[in-house]
Amino acid sequence: MYKWEIFFGDCVKRCYLYDMKPQCRPFLGGACGSKKNTVKRVMKRIGKLYFRYGTMGSAKTALLLTTAYNLEERGMAHLCFKPVTDTREARNVIRSRIGIERECRWIYQDTNLYEEMWRMHEEGGMVPECILVDEAQFLTPSQVDQLAQVADDFGCNVICYGLRTDFQTHLFEGSRRLFEIADSIEEVKSTCTCGRKTIVNARIDSKGDIVTEGAQVEIGGNDRYVAVCRKCWREFSR
Numbered sequence: 001m002y003k004w005e006i007f008f009g010d011c012v013k014r015c016y017l018y019d020m021k022p023q024c025r026p027f028l029g030g031a032c033g034s035k036k037n038t039v040k041r042v043m044k045r046i047g048k049l050y051f052r053y054g055t056m057g058s059a060k061t062a063l064l065l066t067t068a069y070n071l072e073e074r075g076m077a078h079l080c081f082k083p084v085t086d087t088r089e090a091r092n093v094i095r096s097r098i099g100i101e102r103e104c105r106w107i108y109q110d111t112n113l114y115e116e117m118w119r120m121h122e123e124g125g126m127v128p129e130c131i132l133v134d135e136a137q138f139l140t141p142s143q144v145d146q147l148a149q150v151a152d153d154f155g156c157n158v159i160c161y162g163l164r165t166d167f168q169t170h171l172f173e174g175s176r177r178l179f180e181i182a183d184s185i186e187e188v189k190s191t192c193t194c195g196r197k198t199i200v201n202a203r204i205d206s207k208g209d210i211v212t213e214g215a216q217v218e219i220g221g222n223d224r225y226v227a228v229c230r231k232c233w234r235e236f237s238r
Helices: 060-073 113-124 141-154 173-181 230-236
Strands: 003-008 011-016 038-041 049-053 078-083 093-095 101-103 105-107 130-133 157-162 184-187 200-204 225-228
Touching: 049 060, 049 141, 049 173, 060 078, 060 093, 060 101, 060 130, 060 157, 113 141, 130 141, 141 157, 141 173, 157 173, 200 230, 225 230
Parallel strands: 049 157, 049 184, 078 105, 078 130, 130 157
Antiparallel strands: 003 011, 003 038, 093 101, 200 225
């Protein structure tokens, strides 16, 4: 159990995170209306925000699904999320290129992940020990901040997997924010056909030629993208 002291002006309430009642939510807006409401953690598990990035085909999703399996095997509560921007699946699943999949919860453009965590807690009374997010580059900067707050306030480990840059080598907004505030950043590496490390998620047309113009987000798989090193990208995009 992880005890909190919740200050309502001069009044102090104490509760346990797993037994917290809906009325013990002053740090979401001030249940008693006082502007002096604050929350002081007395005991807590320490959560961190992780960003594991790599190019397409570097097995990021497979790593996420392996992590979910390991957590499940150890009886550790966890949740999987994915932005609805990724429309390759007709249902709410995270699927790897190697064929394994797992159900997940959708993240919409207007989803408040911190409030979502509170709703899940109020409905089921359980706070997961780990949250896994696929395609994290499609998160909004605000949603990344919300995940950081979930890690800080609930003590959950939040592990985000995603791309660093788009087909023009520009950072995605979600990835940019993760680079700015994540506790831990790790690259998931893969190899170009020339032997160098892949860096660019090159977009290709129907003929297999590299495309350098277009919208930042265009959902596709091997038919639309190929991961290459910087040198190969420069040579083939001329």
